[in-house]
Amino acid sequence: MVVNASQPVLEMRGIDKRFPGVHALSKAALRLFPGEVHALMGQNGAGKSTLIKVLTGVEAPDAGEIRLGDEIVHPECVGHAQQLGISTVYQEINLCPNLSVAENIYIGRFPMRHGMVDWKHMQQDAVAALKALNVDVDVSLPLGHYPVAIQQMVAIARALSTDARILVLDEPTSSLDEDEVARLFDTLRGLKARGIAILFVTHFLDQTYAISDRITVLRNGEFVGEYLAADLPRMALIEKMVGRAIEESAFARPAEDASAEHAAQDTGAPLFSARSLGKRGAVQPLDLEFRAGRVLGLGGLLGSGRTETARLLFGIDRADAGSVDCGGAKRQFRSPADAIRAGIGFCPEDRKTEGIVAELSIRENIVLALQARRGIFRYIPKRKQREIADRLIAQLGVRTPDAEKPIGQLSGGNQQKALLARWLATEPKMLILDEPTRGIDVAAKLEIMDMVKAQCRKGLAILFISSEMAEVLRVSDRIAVLRDRRKVGEIDGAGAQERDVFRLIAGAEQ
Amino acid sequence: MSRNRLFNPALLPLAVTSLLFVLTFGYGAVAYTGFLSSQVFLNLLIDNAFLVVVAIGMSLVILTGGIDLSVGSIIALVTMVSASLVEHHHWPVYVVVPLCLAIGAGFGALMGCLIHFFQLQPFIVTLGGMFLARGLCYVISIDSIEITDPAYMAIAHHKIMLWGENFISINVVIALAVVALGVFLAHYTRFGRTVYAIGGNERSAVLMGLPVGRTKILVYTFSGTCSALAGVVVTFYMLSGYGLHAQGMELDAIAAVVIGGTLLTGGVGYVAGSLVGVLILGVIQSLITFDGTLSSWWTRIAVGVLLCAFCLLQRGLEHGGKRQLATT
Amino acid sequence: MKAETMPQPARFALPAPLQGLTRRRLFWPCATLALLLIINGAFNPNFFSITVKNGHLYGALIDILNRAAPLMLVAIGMTPVIATRGIDISVGAVVAICGAVAASLIGGTLIIQNGTPVYVSQTPMALALLIALGAGLLCGLWNGALVAGAGMQPIVATLILMVAGRGVAQLITEGQIITVYYEPFFIIGNGFLFGLPVALYIVAAVALLMLLLVHRTALGLFIEAVGINPVAARFAGLNARRILIMVYAFCGVCAAIAGLIVASNVKSADGNNAGLLMELDAILAVTLGGTSLAGGRFSLAGSLIGALIIQSLTYAIYSLGVPPEINMVVKSVVVLTVCLMQSDSFRATLLQHLRREPR
């Protein structure tokens, strides 16, 4: 380890930042040494992203100093920070969906030839850069054609392709599956060996311990401490982040509810079932059954068609084969509104573009789906809206001064909770959760999982999609496995292991 | 790896638009005698050269997600300034033209600065610019000023003979040069790609460290310069300065750009498409004059209906085309 | 920081969250309007005087309100359209169409009744007005269908009606100015009720209706959601298309009412000139009122104030004796100044410079 290199490349001290109504950072501090991977940890809204934005000149701090080597610097804009040798992947994917994949990697520093952008050269470079991350896509297509995970890989490729002294990665792995993460970590280790300092934010503790040398913890915008990863046990880290102790058993798979009533739910008629539902070019016709009080997990690798299945179920894309059976009635959902009326809710994986309505308040975002179902004229009075919003905010622990704040100003994890609140407000019969824990901190993840379970117990059916296989295994009663947009099998969730799923996936290969 | 494909789907709108132009022209050729001649096609270029020039500038602005309503007025202002300098003060053409371009650039840069530094909406700022430039015309003179300067006359009357009796004017050369410049800027320079990035997502462009502010100001400067150049082209075309020249041209330009396949929300489109857009507007007009039986109001209705039919067809074809591409 | 807190005059108490919002949003438009009125008053001593003439109030302020009525209506209609990220540049043409429809249906034929000549309407007036409003609705639905149904870009979709609509209006009037002789029709644009112009009551009614719809139903929420993030709105179960069509239809109806007021006011319909360039003024009014053209949050009251700002400015130009040649220059300078004043970053820059000056 190079951790003990004498002098830090970067030192931030006493950083203060206020937003209207929020004290996002107060006396936050951070030190980065060359050749280390440094994890910045903290709960949702702890101020991690804000600290990074201050570092890279997106937000101006109200107080504090930033020292790069011996110099005090005041990064004015992202371009300036890049010149100073800081390369960043921001939390929400900040790329241009209309530009080609290759351009997204190289824009700002195109290879030029005769004063013109050298497209050919650039595309070759882009293919190579992505190959290093094991991504094989047509780099000449617009980025928007690809799912979030690919976009995230492109963002990483962009940051890696600069020669920076400092690499900042704000939750780069939130949509990636394990293979990709492993590949990314290999690359990071290579960079580390070259003496590059890497700042890394994640909510996956496994990943934190797999890659980082040192950990800085923030809580409520304040600096809690800096630790060597090796010296800080997992539960201690959680305690530092959350500010209170959490029992280890909370992370285990909850005990089975073995009541007779519960067992009956597995045998009776399902609440909803997809009957050879499919769409050409998207998903091969498949059957899925959703039972009250049961979680159906959807397993599969990146691009296996999980999101597309969810979209078909929710009526976003129109299926060209099959139907959804709701309590005996065959339905073909033509729009999300149809699905919602049938009692389905859907938390999309890309919350920025498909989930939140950024400039509207949290309250308005929460009641939106409920109000949409009631129509224009059966208006929920403001007072009632506030009641609903406040209740759900409290229930889900959304960190916000009040419900009238624009949802766009919340930290990512809190946005996700607010979206969940939107669907719980409609009291659905079934909830589709596509990557619901993306970007959510450990404590909140537990809360959300508990919520999911609690709702389940009240008779909600859930379709659960997550790139984190462990999570799927932990909550699902049954797991359907997809491969190449085809269902290849279904296994019982209880006692299932990761290798069972992988065996299914591999089995389909022959 | 870039997969080989027969056809790049991003080019579909452009192809559809071009196809529709050919179809429309073909219809005219069948329906009206005298329509099927190369000079009728060249006349489209001669008569719309200024619109082509403005539309190129406008394309870049629209690609950033902005809009420039001041173009028509800047044209009028430039014709007025050149006419009064040339006629009343006897300045030579080689001084007047660069000066006019500088005025246009300055005007555009000013609007760009307002938009960027004070976060004003492009629509309003350029609307203000539109009123201002038009107003300044009348400050110079409310009457039209005729240009009798021999140099101007020579340029205006110069015919570049192509084949047989067919000719184009110098304006056409200018317009095509601007198209080439526009295409080059948009697709082969950092500036151009930044324009697209801003249109795609301005915030992302900032976070990618691109020079967003500078590019936005430059885009309006470029559009201002194009408008000024279009003004010069108009001066050659009509040999007069007049405060009422090019009224409502901003809408024609916007329509041409949009018909050319560029999205008003920014980030998507081809600069070359705007040339086709202009040609389509031109051919609609030609069809109506060749018909020559429509009353004033039926003329308007016909233009509207053709525009509508055209846009619907374009959308339909694109939709169908996308499906075809998706299934193959 | 984006939101600048500024000193605010104390106002009547509103519920706390509402207070903060209205204050910040409408402060600058109101200030601008006040300033323009003061300038008007300074140069024209009679400006604020209101007398009673022929049993109704008479004065410059009444004129401004009365003249602004059509613009206010169109601005009310335009606001939700802009909130959904759209734009409707066909309103001027719709004004012309509806005025032409009403005028040509009503007309006025001279007959001798009990020895006195009276003008009677060719079509019952109520029916004629309904048909005119229906025409407006139809225009709006057409725009809505093109935008929401065919997915055309709003500016181009409405450009079609802007071009063709004027032709339709002229077709109805056959290029003539249709003069109306039927007295009851004049009430809409010229009549007075309790001393105030009837047109104002119409504006108030439409504005009230819209305010009710926005604040007492979910319409406001839906419009804003669709304007800010149409995808997310659809995923939340909104029928974005239906909302778009409604919004354009409403805009068409507003323009139709404006058309009736204009036609009634000059007792005639002019297919070519009625409502000419009104779309620009309406868009300007909406923006001056603080609604962003990028869609999302909107303010109806702001748009009304915006319309009044424009009309006061026009009035100032007329009554101050500004030579017509520089009308446009004056207008543009005022508009740009107002926009700058409303820009937070401009005020911040200005304040910085002022602070730097030695005291």
Add this chain to the structure above:
Amino acid sequence: ADKKITLGFAQVGAESEWRTANTQSIKQSAKEAGITLKFSDAQQKQENQIKAIRSYIAQKVDVIAFSPVVESGWETVLQEAKAAKIPVILTDRAVSVKDDSLYVTFIGSDFVEEGRRAGKWLLDNYKGQGDVNIVELQGTVGSAPAIDRKNGFEEVIKAQPRFKIIRSQTGDFTRAKGKEVMEAFLKAEGKKINVLYAHNDDMAIGAIQAIEEAGLKPGKDIIIISIDAVKGAFEAMIAGKLNVTVECNPQLGPQLMEAAKAVVAGKQLPKRIVTKEGVFPMEVAAKEFPNRKY
């Protein structure tokens, strides 16, 4: 004639009743004269007119006629017409070109002269004593009739210093604007206004409404002079609300068709064909009204 003549006519637009009457007259008389008419509407844009003329050249019509939007800027396209040996007739207003062989003849009225006549009528018929305060409603800023009618009028009333234009503002040739501007004038100047000079009848009719609403008697408290002599003006005169209107004759059709035939037959035409135009004061309105076609 053995072959049917084709006439390409590029109209300015349909911006006013006057223009519509003009168009109608041309269409009507083309039909009567057995001439094939190719008509196009430029919507007040010079570039559109030029395009239309180019397309007439491409269509090889026999004669081209047009009402120029402005005087200047026609050299290039007229030379093309000349090169194609197509004769050109101007209607309504002249163009300024160095080489006047570019057009055959010009049929039409003279806007400056109309302004002069309006001024002259005022000087001859104004009865009151002392200073005369005139307010002027101009046409669209920069448009030819607005400029010329203003100049003609001013030229005449300059002779008597007691006639003063105290306010002048554009009313865009429309009733609505005319009314709006007049309202503002009345508020600002009150009873001081003696005379209103409007560049067309429409604005005068709008202004009359404003004057009535202000409680004054148009035609008596304020003398009203306007130009064009459209039907509406006659109605106002019969009602005693408008004092005089100067005719600007749109019925150029018959003369144009005659000229077209003569040109094709190779006859020599005078460079300027003047149309018959009158001045109609209030007193003759009732008698003249039945003769009005537009």
